[in-house]
Amino acid sequence: MAIYTKEEAKKILEKALSFSKADTCEINLTGSNSGNIRYARNSVSTSGYSSNQTLVVQSSYGKKSGTATIDEFDDASLEKVVRRAEELAKLSPENPEFMEPLGPQTYDESISFNEATSNVSPEYRAEVAKSSIDPAAAKDVTAAGYFNDSDSFSAMMNSKGLFAYNRSTNTDFTVTMRTNDGTGSGWVSRDFNDISKFDAAEASRVAIDKAVMSREAKAIEPGKYTVILEPAAASDLLQNMFRSFDARSADEGRSFMSAPDGANKLGQKIVDERVTIWTDPLHPDVPTATWNGEGQPLQKRMFIENGVVKNLAYSRFWADKKGLDPVPFPSNGIMAGGDASLEDLIKSTKKGILVTRLWYIRSVDPQTLLYTGLTRDGTFYIENGQIKYPVKNFRFNESPIIMLNNLETLGKQVRIDGNLIPYMKIRDFTFTSLSDAV
Amino acid sequence: MKRRDFMQYAGMGAGALLMPSLLLGNNIPAEALLEPGMDTLLKKQLADVALNTAKSLGATYADARIGRYLNQYVFTREDKVQNVVNTESFGIGIRVIANGTWGFSSTNNVTDEGIKKATEKAVAIAKANSKIQKEPVVLAPVTGVGEVSWKTPIVKNFKDVPVSEKVDLLLSANAAAMANGANFVNSALFMVNEQKYFASTDGSYIDQDIHRIWPTFGVTAVDRTAGKFKTREAMSAPMGMGYEYMDGVASEKLEGPAGMKLYRNSYDIIEDATLAAQQAKEKLTAKSVDAGKYDLVLEPNHLGLTIHESVGHPLELDRVLGYEANYAGTSFATLDKWKSGDFKYGSDIVNLVADKTQVGSLGAVGFDDEGVKTKKWDLVRNGVLKNYQAIRDQVHMIDQNESHGCCYAQSWDDVQFQRMPNVSLEPGKEKYSIEQMIKDVKKGIYIAGRGSYSIDQQRYNFQFGGTVFYEIKDGKIVGMLDDVAYQSNTQEFWNSCVKICDESDYRLFGSFFDGKGQPSQVSAVSHGSSTARFNDVNVINTGRTI
Numbered sequence: 001m002a003i004y005t006k007e008e009a010k011k012i013l014e015k016a017l018s019f020s021k022a023d024t025c026e027i028n029l030t031g032s033n034s035g036n037i038r039y040a041r042n043s044v045s046t047s048g049y050s051s052n053q054t055l056v057v058q059s060s061y062g063k064k065s066g067t068a069t070i071d072e073f074d075d076a077s078l079e080k081v082v083r084r085a086e087e088l089a090k091l092s093p094e095n096p097e098f099m100e101p102l103g104p105q106t107y108d109e110s111i112s113f114n115e116a117t118s119n120v121s122p123e124y125r126a127e128v129a130k131s132s133i134d135p136a137a138a139k140d141v142t143a144a145g146y147f148n149d150s151d152s153f154s155a156m157m158n159s160k161g162l163f164a165y166n167r168s169t170n171t172d173f174t175v176t177m178r179t180n181d182g183t184g185s186g187w188v189s190r191d192f193n194d195i196s197k198f199d200a201a202e203a204s205r206v207a208i209d210k211a212v213m214s215r216e217a218k219a220i221e222p223g224k225y226t227v228i229l230e231p232a233a234a235s236d237l238l239q240n241m242f243r244s245f246d247a248r249s250a251d252e253g254r255s256f257m258s259a260p261d262g263a264n265k266l267g268q269k270i271v272d273e274r275v276t277i278w279t280d281p282l283h284p285d286v287p288t289a290t291w292n293g294e295g296q297p298l299q300k301r302m303f304i305e306n307g308v309v310k311n312l313a314y315s316r317f318w319a320d321k322k323g324l325d326p327v328p329f330p331s332n333g334i335m336a337g338g339d340a341s342l343e344d345l346i347k348s349t350k351k352g353i354l355v356t357r358l359w360y361i362r363s364v365d366p367q368t369l370l371y372t373g374l375t376r377d378g379t380f381y382i383e384n385g386q387i388k389y390p391v392k393n394f395r396f397n398e399s400p401i402i403m404l405n406n407l408e409t410l411g412k413q414v415r416i417d418g419n420l421i422p423y424m425k426i427r428d429f430t431f432t433s434l435s436d437a438v
Numbered sequence: 439m440k441r442r443d444f445m446q447y448a449g450m451g452a453g454a455l456l457m458p459s460l461l462l463g464n465n466i467p468a469e470a471l472l473e474p475g476m477d478t479l480l481k482k483q484l485a486d487v488a489l490n491t492a493k494s495l496g497a498t499y500a501d502a503r504i505g506r507y508l509n510q511y512v513f514t515r516e517d518k519v520q521n522v523v524n525t526e527s528f529g530i531g532i533r534v535i536a537n538g539t540w541g542f543s544s545t546n547n548v549t550d551e552g553i554k555k556a557t558e559k560a561v562a563i564a565k566a567n568s569k570i571q572k573e574p575v576v577l578a579p580v581t582g583v584g585e586v587s588w589k590t591p592i593v594k595n596f597k598d599v600p601v602s603e604k605v606d607l608l609l610s611a612n613a614a615a616m617a618n619g620a621n622f623v624n625s626a627l628f629m630v631n632e633q634k635y636f637a638s639t640d641g642s643y644i645d646q647d648i649h650r651i652w653p654t655f656g657v658t659a660v661d662r663t664a665g666k667f668k669t670r671e672a673m674s675a676p677m678g679m680g681y682e683y684m685d686g687v688a689s690e691k692l693e694g695p696a697g698m699k700l701y702r703n704s705y706d707i708i709e710d711a712t713l714a715a716q717q718a719k720e721k722l723t724a725k726s727v728d729a730g731k732y733d734l735v736l737e738p739n740h741l742g743l744t745i746h747e748s749v750g751h752p753l754e755l756d757r758v759l760g761y762e763a764n765y766a767g768t769s770f771a772t773l774d775k776w777k778s779g780d781f782k783y784g785s786d787i788v789n790l791v792a793d794k795t796q797v798g799s800l801g802a803v804g805f806d807d808e809g810v811k812t813k814k815w816d817l818v819r820n821g822v823l824k825n826y827q828a829i830r831d832q833v834h835m836i837d838q839n840e841s842h843g844c845c846y847a848q849s850w851d852d853v854q855f856q857r858m859p860n861v862s863l864e865p866g867k868e869k870y871s872i873e874q875m876i877k878d879v880k881k882g883i884y885i886a887g888r889g890s891y892s893i894d895q896q897r898y899n900f901q902f903g904g905t906v907f908y909e910i911k912d913g914k915i916v917g918m919l920d921d922v923a924y925q926s927n928t929q930e931f932w933n934s935c936v937k938i939c940d941e942s943d944y945r946l947f948g949s950f951f952d953g954k955g956q957p958s959q960v961s962a963v964s965h966g967s968s969t970a971r972f973n974d975v976n977v978i979n980t981g982r983t984i
Contacts (some may be wrong), residue, residue, distance in 0.1 A: 005790070038956050040761045043572040046853060047563060048542060048957075056465075069464040069525075071546070088467060093519040093605065122563075126570060144763035146956040176764040182772075187764075243497050251661040252622060253667055256984065260665035270984075360766075362892045364903060364923060368982040369665060372901050372923070374894045395892075395925065397901055401984045432978060435899035436770070 032152035112168035186210025220318030279330030337422030485637035505850035538574030582641025588804025591681025652676035742947020767895025784932030
């Protein structure tokens, strides 16, 4: 049993903290139960289950800190791990950027836990695999997929009086469907906190349909095209963009968020005015914990509003140095969408490409946030409001900043990878070469 | 450990160096790294508990891996130590075949009772999954080797070197970079020791002690007025060596073109950081490349990554067969191409070998993680595709009856599966130096070090950047270039290989955290080559204005 209730966690943390002799001490306690099943070639390949719990102690003397970890929580073990952290702290060099632990905080009650998800059984996982494999086999298609479910908690307490607790559940599912003649491939991804929202058969059907539809793709010339990016495709580029929302790198002059002469782009309009992106740990479709690993409260906060940069993430050290309030990194991303369905977006497109997902995305130039990567598992040519035929995959070289400046239409939002991202129609998306990959 | 947690250890913000996820265990004092692990005799007794329990429950095969994984990582930036991490992870993983199906379970409770329970779970999982199993496991035979041992041949054990000496070395390198015009420098030293005990129902009891090391840095130069910045990464390679790699021995240094300093089996981090700062500054004003076709002269510490992506991964048999279809993808190098016996992967001078025995390489071990003695074999000979990389439960699918010995698990609590061995390009047979190679090029680019890399899911179309680029005109280096990336197709690229320098230029590139599988596991692998020339490759300009 790796999951402790709030009261159980508090008791262990209080006990551990009672052994502390350091100037300050902060203790994190986490645990999870996690199960998975993996299948390929229309047959199950591996499955696993893991249950673990860890207690991490950080003890500090002045600006010298030591960290020690243990997975047994009897009194003797708790005392041992605290003493070890203290020994390590005394031996470690001073960290000039050390910040003292936070005092007591107020947190919103999170909604990230779902009882049904915590009860997923091995039989349920096997059924997920079966829901992909059977319909695939019936259509001369081969399924390869992965399903993972987890129930986890995290708690923290420190010598300044802070205590925080959260429990959350998650499920992740992806499946790739390949036609047996090797010319078509489709893919789908689903993730939820609440397992009751997940329908493995429905998701698998989407991937099978894409595989069958994408058979015998035609080659068309690379170049600049209007694209409809499914949320899975746009999400990867946006997540990469958000990794650069760090104020310190921007202020140091080594980020696309840096402005000439030592300034940063806070307050500047960097993308189309219809682009609004925020974080909200209490959003019912993408809930997360309401505090982070440092005990900072997480709340709804705007990052880009009407195209303007509203916030950069400030670490506690950097905020202190700049005389500002810290801004934690967002725990999820929510981008405002529109009313258009995928069908509407296709209907309104004279000539364009529908992109299911992007793959192997790597940074080419951090200065301009230029990324390269490829389309994968369902790329289609649209003409006069209709999907005409599947096309061969493209390599792209594009910056999410340029992409969000070339926004044509926003569609409905979909949850993908813990974020809420809309369908997007983008003009002049840059494809630089063709790939033979299916 | 997820990347986010790692960032906390590294004390880096999300905008700092991008590091992959990696393994960590419980934190321990540095001195505790030196404590001897469990006695071999006891490990044998405990492993036998797993094997006997599995057999008594009806398993037809079982193996047990008792692993102690020790890591020491040091992170610095400019004149500050960000973190020193010492970790230990200890436990046992048990894998069984029951009803023709794999089952796996692990525990850190390495006692008779803990092992029995974990083994029962592994057998239960195998039996449960056998109900939806359509391809019963077929294992290539292995003859038990009895009780044997193997060690990485190190000279200096990193655990004997005081942390203060390592910190001093990194801070000296940082200081050298700052003194030569860098605005920022992040440096890190990764050291790993895997103490692995493997036992199987085939009658093998194998004790191995494996060491790896990786010093690395990123030096950044900033032009605040123009709002521009450029980074130059280290020219080191992760190695299967001890701390002696950090000695900077003169005989292991090579003088490269355009003042490049290159390193074979010994690394001078202070010298490299000095040059890195100068080159990062030079990159700020380097000429932006004109897009077009160029002859590329690719330095081993660059070419290694291209080999990794365009040869290493597509020739993994599990990818070819579809086991990785949902994640990493499949492969263009399908069985029919291999069976034809004349598939031209590259030009006639291209010989690519897989090798799990090469001294100093990251992949070198005595036995793999399913007890198979390691070896060297041909993947491509005289340009023709000859073989794949396969393990015990796969080789029968390519009509072979001997595993290639490239099975690996990142830890005791992960199941072992097929991982890339070292894959290397053999040096040219004739005497031919890098100077001669550059002299022979009319319009070309010399590329050194790793940069941006991306390849499709069947490994046809790729795009690579690099660390530094120099323009070659009429046989001479004429200056530094920027905004360079090349795009090609794997088969076309390797068939455009026209010259390879001789063995005096041969060096290893390495990938310390290569990811594969679901859930994802990392492994470390080296790729050796000499500088090689590829004609008429498409170069694009990656400069943009936003």
